[in-house]
Amino acid sequence: MDTMALRAPAPTRDLLSRFESLGDENRLRILTLLDRNEFTVSELVSVLQLPQSTVSRHLKVLADDGWVRRRQEGKTRYYRMESDLEPEAGEL
Template sequence: MSIIEYSHMGGDKLDFIEIFKALGDENRIRILNLLMREELCVCEIETMLGMTQSNASRHLNKLKNAGIITSDKKSQWVYYGINNEFIKENNLLYEFLKNKINENVQCLKDVERLKKYKSSGFTCEQLGEDKKQVLKFLR
């Protein structure tokens, strides 16, 4: 175990290196970018970023296991958001990430796509029923 440790909500100790490992992937940074704006379910994340559900879930699990994000089951959907404890314990890192993400061209495109999706009124249910229609709208 490293000298530097991060304690998250469950009281377990996590090696701080795990946080950086979780942040060391472009897809996870893109997911984090969206979750910094609002809670989203996996179907919304996969649609916004053009990933498969299994790939999005794998990245979400890595972020969750590092204590960076949390999940909340609402009806049949699981929504993900930034872990407030992570922000509190790692405020400088969080602010650094926010600033760098806001300078990244791909992340800015992802945010525009998210805004378009949210303003459309589409729901997770519609994504499950006719994802092609939603994707067509987002192009």
């Protein structure tokens, strides 16, 4: 059997990866907060009562998968839920 024929096309794999990143309760909690307001890592740590390293790791996953947008002012990074979350035409 040809395993290449069974493998999903790259755009589908990317879309699946994007949605798999939502499979963690803490990431969903972070997105819920970021949908309402912009936060720094320190603010999220305080609200979520999670270690800074955990929050940072989850933010990186969410940013890499396109769920979160970040901006920097000086040394401070601000995170917000990405406003353009529709899949690209070629991803479906």
